[in-house]
Amino acid sequence: xxxxxxxxxxxxxxxxxxxxxxxxxxxxxxxxxxxxxxxxxxxxxxxxxxxxxxxxxxxxxxxxxxxxxxxxxxxxxxxxxxxxxxxxxxxxxxxxxxxxxxxxxxxxxxxxxxxxxxxxxxxxxxxxxxxxxxxxxxxxxxxxxxxxxxxxxxxxxxxxxxxxxxxxxxxxxxxxxxxxxxxxxxxxxxxxxxxxxxxxxxxxxxxxxxxxxxxxxxxxxxxxxxxxxxxxxxxxxxxxxxxxxxxxxxxxxxxxxxxxxxxxxxxxxxxxxxxxxxxxxxxxxxxxxxxxxxxxxxxxxxxxxxx
Amino acid sequence: xxxxxxxxxxxxxxxxxxxxxxxxxxxxxxxxxxxxxxxxxxxxxxxxxxxxxxxxxxxxxxxxxxxxxxxxxxxxxxxxxxxxxxxxxxxxxxxxxxxxxxxxxxxxxxxxxxxxxxxxxxxxxxxxxxxxxxxxxxxxxxxxxxxxxxxxxxxxxxxxxxxxxxxxxxxxxxxxxxxx
Numbered sequence: 001x002x003x004x005x006x007x008x009x010x011x012x013x014x015x016x017x018x019x020x021x022x023x024x025x026x027x028x029x030x031x032x033x034x035x036x037x038x039x040x041x042x043x044x045x046x047x048x049x050x051x052x053x054x055x056x057x058x059x060x061x062x063x064x065x066x067x068x069x070x071x072x073x074x075x076x077x078x079x080x081x082x083x084x085x086x087x088x089x090x091x092x093x094x095x096x097x098x099x100x101x102x103x104x105x106x107x108x109x110x111x112x113x114x115x116x117x118x119x120x121x122x123x124x125x126x127x128x129x130x131x132x133x134x135x136x137x138x139x140x141x142x143x144x145x146x147x148x149x150x151x152x153x154x155x156x157x158x159x160x161x162x163x164x165x166x167x168x169x170x171x172x173x174x175x176x177x178x179x180x181x182x183x184x185x186x187x188x189x190x191x192x193x194x195x196x197x198x199x200x201x202x203x204x205x206x207x208x209x210x211x212x213x214x215x216x217x218x219x220x221x222x223x224x225x226x227x228x229x230x231x232x233x234x235x236x237x238x239x240x241x242x243x244x245x246x247x248x249x250x251x252x253x254x255x256x257x258x259x260x261x262x263x264x265x266x267x268x269x270x271x272x273x274x275x276x277x278x279x280x281x282x283x284x285x286x287x288x289x290x291x292x293x294x295x296x297x298x299x300x301x302x303x304x305x306x307x
Numbered sequence: 308x309x310x311x312x313x314x315x316x317x318x319x320x321x322x323x324x325x326x327x328x329x330x331x332x333x334x335x336x337x338x339x340x341x342x343x344x345x346x347x348x349x350x351x352x353x354x355x356x357x358x359x360x361x362x363x364x365x366x367x368x369x370x371x372x373x374x375x376x377x378x379x380x381x382x383x384x385x386x387x388x389x390x391x392x393x394x395x396x397x398x399x400x401x402x403x404x405x406x407x408x409x410x411x412x413x414x415x416x417x418x419x420x421x422x423x424x425x426x427x428x429x430x431x432x433x434x435x436x437x438x439x440x441x442x443x444x445x446x447x448x449x450x451x452x453x454x455x456x457x458x459x460x461x462x463x464x465x466x467x468x469x470x471x472x473x474x475x476x477x478x479x480x481x482x483x484x485x486x487x
Contacts, residue, residue, distance in 0.1 A: 003388070026391060029393070
């Protein structure tokens with residue numbers, strides 16, 4: 001089978017394990033393309049893609065844009081900070097205006113949960129969710145799982161601890177869905193105030209002691225403290241958070257095994273992750289960034305290729 | 308299903324040996340020559356050529372596999388995209404003489420895509436095409452093989468299927484079959 005079961009990539013929850021495997025296999029091919037002297041293929045040369053970012057983004061937007069350009073698509077970029085959204089235009093009006101310029105695909109980030117799902121019901125273009133509020137960030141989860149597969153050979157049977165601000169993280173939710181679909185065991189670890197109340201109903205283990213989480217896992221996916229989403233204080237201070245939940249080299253040295261450390265970026269160095277870990281041989285953070293382009297190329301290629 | 312034998316194991320073996328001698332004649336010591344098997348079915352032919360060349364001349368010619376899926380001109384014209392195969396080229400082809408190898412030449416579109424894909428690895432000095440079976444009068448592009456095993460007349464309603472022992476068949480054989 002070389003076709004996704006969906007026209008849009010709205011979330012990992014909506015796609016099948018076979019879809020994920022197909023995306024990985026296609027990303028393997030694109031990773032090889034990215035290592036060629038000429039890193040560009042003409043597959044999407046008659047496709048126009050709009051990157052619509054209603055929320056700030058650096059690496060995701062750049063990664064999508066690079067993926068689109070490597071596939072030879074025409075790209076237009078839109079960010080809400082300098083647009084008519086500021087003048088009161090609705091989401092559908094904004095997107096329909098962009099689509100009337102004959103755009104085939106939309107990559108969208110929005111602060112509201114479900115915004116891409118809403119859009120998919122009202123427009124014809126393929127939609128890729130580049131993050132919707134605290135809900136899902138499917139391509140990040142795909143590239144994380146792809147990076148684990150690349151580093152450890154397989155995702156099935158691996159123990160992955162997601163450590164940090166789970167409550168405000170769209171990466172956490174997408175990762176949980178993706179890793180479970182691929183047969184991994186998932187644990188979430190963080191202060192009780194930063195874990196959603198019913199997270200256990202997703203079938204994940206819950207831990208509040210970061211050292212125990214590290215001892216349990218094969219992979220630690222460390223998340224950023226999302227201060228911009230926190231309306232109230234969830235912990236006394238960053239210093240205290242770092243003291244109890246920050247990961248440093250000494251903690252890794254105390255383990256009786258080697259673990260892999262991941263982070264979706266941007267890192268708050270000295271808060272959730274110390275530099276002596278982020279820059280160590282345990283870390284695959286830069287490989288995640290590299291794999292992000294290959295995964296996004298695969299997603300765009302497979303969505304655009306279906307009639 | 309109707310099936311007509313085009314080439315049997317012995318005939319294929321003779322053709323592969325002929326290819327090797329033609330290559331030796333044209334490329335001498337293979338100093339600047341590389342072989343590329345076109346995915347998905349060319350690599351099995353190119354592997355055999357590499358092996359035979361080593362047996363006959365003692366020279367191990369550098370070889371790789373080229374996949375042109377992302378360079379095809381029928382993307383979005385099919386119901387779903389074709390699945391890509393591995394590209395494995397551990398050398399630059401800049402300034403090299405490249406021999407592209409495939410089993411069957413039909414419309415010429417795969418070879419056009421392969422020429423496009425190949426350029427990503429450098430500008431070759433010269434490119435030649437080696438084909439086991441050439442389906443005559445079916446070309447959409449002006450592409451002709453430099454080395455041709457066997458020419459065959461076929462209809463649009465027919466397939467040329469190439470069977471190899473390595474793929475679990477009783478013996479190497481090339482058949483013309485009617486499309487289902």
